[in-house]
Amino acid sequence: MAEADDAERTEAPTPRRLQEARERGQVAKSQDLTAGIMLLLALIWLQQFGQQLFKGLYQLTAYLLGDTAEPLLQAEGLTPLAIAVVGQMSWMMLPMLLGLMVVGVLVVLLQTGFLYTLYPLKPDLNKINPLKGLQRIFSSQTLVLLLINCAKLGIVGAVVYYTLVDDIDRMLMVSTLSFGAMFQLSAEIFFRLAFRVAVLLLILGIIDWIYQRYKHARSLRMTKEEIKEEMRRMEGDPLMKRRRREVQMKLAMQRLRRVVPQADVVVTNPTHYAVALQYDAARMAAPKVIAKGEDFLAQRIRELAIAAGVPVIERKPLAQALYKLVEIGQEVPPSLYRAVAEVLAYVYELSGKRRQLMNAG
Numbered sequence: 001m002a003e004a005d006d007a008e009r010t011e012a013p014t015p016r017r018l019q020e021a022r023e024r025g026q027v028a029k030s031q032d033l034t035a036g037i038m039l040l041l042a043l044i045w046l047q048q049f050g051q052q053l054f055k056g057l058y059q060l061t062a063y064l065l066g067d068t069a070e071p072l073l074q075a076e077g078l079t080p081l082a083i084a085v086v087g088q089m090s091w092m093m094l095p096m097l098l099g100l101m102v103v104g105v106l107v108v109l110l111q112t113g114f115l116y117t118l119y120p121l122k123p124d125l126n127k128i129n130p131l132k133g134l135q136r137i138f139s140s141q142t143l144v145l146l147l148i149n150c151a152k153l154g155i156v157g158a159v160v161y162y163t164l165v166d167d168i169d170r171m172l173m174v175s176t177l178s179f180g181a182m183f184q185l186s187a188e189i190f191f192r193l194a195f196r197v198a199v200l201l202l203i204l205g206i207i208d209w210i211y212q213r214y215k216h217a218r219s220l221r222m223t224k225e226e227i228k229e230e231m232r233r234m235e236g237d238p239l240m241k242r243r244r245r246e247v248q249m250k251l252a253m254q255r256l257r258r259v260v261p262q263a264d265v266v267v268t269n270p271t272h273y274a275v276a277l278q279y280d281a282a283r284m285a286a287p288k289v290i291a292k293g294e295d296f297l298a299q300r301i302r303e304l305a306i307a308a309g310v311p312v313i314e315r316k317p318l319a320q321a322l323y324k325l326v327e328i329g330q331e332v333p334p335s336l337y338r339a340v341a342e343v344l345a346y347v348y349e350l351s352g353k354r355r356q357l358m359n360a361g
Contacts, residue, residue, distance in 0.1 A: 009221035014230055021220055027112040028216035032152075033205030034107045038100050040198040045096050047191065111209065152204055159200050163193045253300065259290045260301055261308035265347045267322060270314045274298035275322040276305065277332070279344060286331040287340050292323050311347045318343065 013021075021027075164171070167189050222230075260266070263276035264287075273294055279287035293301050305312050318339045326332060332340050 008223045011222045011224060011227055013217070013220035013222055014227060016230060017220055017222060022115065025115070026216070026220075027115060028209070028213040029108065029111040030205050030209035030212050032201060032208045033111070034104055036198060036201035036203075036205040037107050038104055039194070040202055041103055042096060042100055043191065043194050043198055045099065049095075155204070156197060156200060159196050160193060163196055164189075167192075252297065256291055256293070256297070256300055256304055260304040261310065263290055263305065263310050265343055266301060266305040266310055266312045267315050267319045267343060268298065268302060268312060269316050269319040269323075271295075272298060273319045273323040274301040274305075275319055275326075276301060276310070277322075277340065277344070284331065286334075286337065287344065288331050289322060289326045289328055292326075292328060294323065311350065313343055313347065315339070315343060 170185060171189070260276050263278050266274055266276045268274045274292065274297070275289055276291040277287045278284075278290045291301055302312055304310075318336065321336060321339075322332070325336075
């Protein structure tokens with residue numbers, strides 16, 4: 001059933017689906033990549049400042065093993081001395097720990113961006129359901145994850161083995177060395193091994209990050225039906241949209257039937273645009289657009305104007321300018337005064353009316 005369901009999920013996730021997943025805390029990130037970078041930076045820090053750290057630890061050890069600490073231990077007990085030792089060691093390690101914390105946060109932010117959500121803390125009974133837990137334990141996804149982790153462990157083990165094999169001869173002679181030489185050899189082998197492991201973890205982390213992004217995108221894939229359902233949620237039910245358009249068209253037609261007969265002239269494109277103008281010198285400073293429409297509405301305006309005996313004049317540039325520049329209920333701008341005045345003068349001359357026109361000059 002799961003394979004059949006995956007076969008149906010052939011569509012890329014929509015932006016809304018991605019946003020919803022992000023709000024739930026579902027983002028692609030690799031813990032291995034973060035661990036690899038932090039380990040590598042920790043080793044670099046130890047290589048640069050390790051001598052100062054080891055010097056401090058050496059002095060602290062010498063103090064604890066010396067005669068100075070014994071009276072303090074007898075007077076105050078072990079607890080104050082242990083607290084002082086832990087505090088001193090923490091202070092020496094503080095710069096590295098703060099640096100690693102900042103780097104860890106930055107690496108996560110680079111992978112996921114800033115993300116704040118409480119959704120993972122939401123109570124979910126499935127998380128404590130024993131049956132669901134068993135299904136997760138014995139699922140194919142858990143098996144794949146186990147195999148991947150075993151492969152990672154095997155690769156890291158192989159690197160550790162071949163690194164130690166190169167130094168096996170020197171390691172066998174360690175009992176013949178002085179303490180300083182023994183410490184230097186151990187530090188050299190440790191850093192070589194740790195750097196190789198860190199670089200390997202970094203490479204594995206990059207691979208894991210790419211895999212996590214692929215896995216995340218695959219898990220969010222959608223079926224065609226889910227995309228249609230989401231479009232219906234975003235845009236509304238198509239039946240309701242059509243109903244709203246019908247109501248809006250009905251109201252627009254009612255308004256046209258009421259105002260177009262009141263116009264003095266209708267200027268057309270001739271077919272694409274139609275603009276109804278009205279002018280009353282006693283009440284208006286300039287002619288006013290009382291109705292306008294494009295394509296079907298333009299045709300209805302022309303039909304209503306002809307039925308009401310309103311002159312219909314074809315003026316292509318003027319009709320386009322009025323439709324684009326002037327909203328319904330607004331007066332004609334001064335830049336169109338002359339062209340509108342010529343149309344009105346022509347109409348009034350045909351109808352025998354005499355009205356006071358605005359100064360077109």
